[in-house]
Amino acid sequence: MTDVLTDATTGSRAGSRAGAPTDVLIVGSGPTGLTLACDLALRGAVVRVIDQRSEPHHESRGKGLRQSSLDVFRRLGVAESLTAIGDGEVVLRKYFDGEHINDTPAGGNGILIGQWQIEAALRERLAGLGVTVEYGARLADITQDAAGVRAELADGGVIAARYLAGCDGGRSTTRKLLGIPFEGSTEAEPAMVVGDVRAPGLSRDHWHQWFTSEGGGTMLCPMPGTDTFQLQASPETDGHGRLLPPSLESFQRLFDRHARMPEIRLTDATWLSTWRVNVRVAGRLREGRAFLAGDAAHVHPIAGGLGMNTGIEDAAALARTLGAALAGQNGEEVLDTYQSERLPAATEVVADTARRYERVVEAVRTPGRGIEAGLE
Structure with missing residues (x-):
């Protein structure tokens, strides 16, 4: 053929x-x-x-x-x-409790x-x-x-x-x-919230992955050919433990909690969704x-x-x-x-x-x- x-x-x-x-x-x-x-x-x-x-x-x-x-x-x-x-050359940048730990290449296939x-x-x-x-x-x-x-x-x-x-x-x-x-x-419950956002000032050279000792995390993956990131994060809950729907405001709170980079403000959420197993x-x-x-x-x-x-x-x-x-x-x-x-x-x-x-x-x-x- x-x-x-x-x-x-x-x-x-x-x-x-x-x-x-x-x-x-x-x-x-x-x-x-x-x-x-x-x-x-x-x-x-x-x-x-x-x-x-x-x-x-x-x-x-x-x-x-x-x-x-x-x-x-x-x-x-x-x-x-x-x-x-x-x-084809993706680098995973890992953080834990707000600190940069290491970078891991993940391309090749x-x-x-x-x-x-x-x-x-x-x-x-x-x-x-x-x-x-x-x-x-x-x-x-x-x-x-x-x-x-x-x-x-x-x-x-x-x-x-x-x-x-x-x-x-x-x-x-x-x-x-x-x-x-x-x-x-x-x-029964979503495992993640997901969406497409912009994050002015955040490096687009890495797929950023923030996790914490208290549990949960947020990831921002730069999408090639665009100025957006795909966000994946643990769902947010209210004071009664009820899941909150995905929103730009919720994404920002999750980012602040895990990334601890107050200078970065997420904007223009063009896709808001949830993912469950x-x-x-x-x-x-x-x-x-x-x-x-x-x-x-x-x-x-x-x-x-x-x-x-x-x-x-x-x-x-x-x-x-x-x-x-x-x-x-x-x-x-x-x-x-x-x-x-x-x-x-x-x-x-x-x-x-x-x-x-x-x-x-x-x-x-x-x-x-x-x-x-x-x-x-």
């Missing part, structure tokens, strides 16, 4: 030829769905991508691409643009880059293949028979396709409509002609940065499976190969990241240790 697959627009079937029957309907336009769409379009499939959001987001979210994902993107023709933005930047590069590549994401399209029902899948949208529209791929995240509507169980556990795997990845990939199929702790990357690997595997099926190779047998390959992989990643997360939680209690424990 060449480094970049041949554009389907020069072949027998362009990515989204007007009036051509849809081969694959992809629900969700995160990294998993966009990777799948690009891969299938380059293989000559007619694809459509729908997303219930009204527009693309601009949030750092998953922020690391491993080498395996870059290998996939190299085939798709987007790796060069991403490596031009991303940072990929790049640091914001999820929104990855999605933007994939959308641009997909547009070059004649496919654009259809926003404001919420999936409402799925029916299927031996010939294909019928997706009903909330606005009354209907899309018929030969296959459907649910890449619509941990709260996947696709998975729920298919009746596929999401087996595992979810912690989810350890779940879908009971199956295929229901007839419908498939699950990415967070729709598995969610797990963030330690090790494997979430988005596992979804990208899912997309590459599903593209191979559906590409072979669309080419007429062995029908049911080829369709089964996706689950047989990716379900064991997902199960192992979930178990592995749970172990990594436990190591990180233990490591940050020791001065000079940090999230690198999840990479070991």
